[in-house]
Amino acid sequence: QAANYAKTGAATRVLIVGYTDTSGSAAYNLGLSNRRSRTVADALVAQGVNGGVIALDGKGETALAKPTADGVREPLNRRATIDINF
Structure with missing residues (x-):
């Protein structure tokens, strides 16, 4: 959906931000x-x-x-967001 939206509107900027949970080192x-x-x-x-x-x-x-303590595996924190500007 994001690709179609970006192409249809001739996006001028697409910002993708990745995130993780707290398992593993910073x-x-x-x-x-x-x-x-x-x-x-x-x-x-x-x-x-x-x-x-x-x-x-x-x-x-x-x-x-979703706030968690250090070292906690939390699927909701493993994500990427896409912001599309026109």
């Missing part, structure tokens, strides 16, 4: 969140979104959707 999770955002970007480009308008960010475990 440094590992930061890298994982960056890889997660890259994976989403690659999927959007494969579906025809202009890669030149895509920006990536990784927040690691710093912006939890």
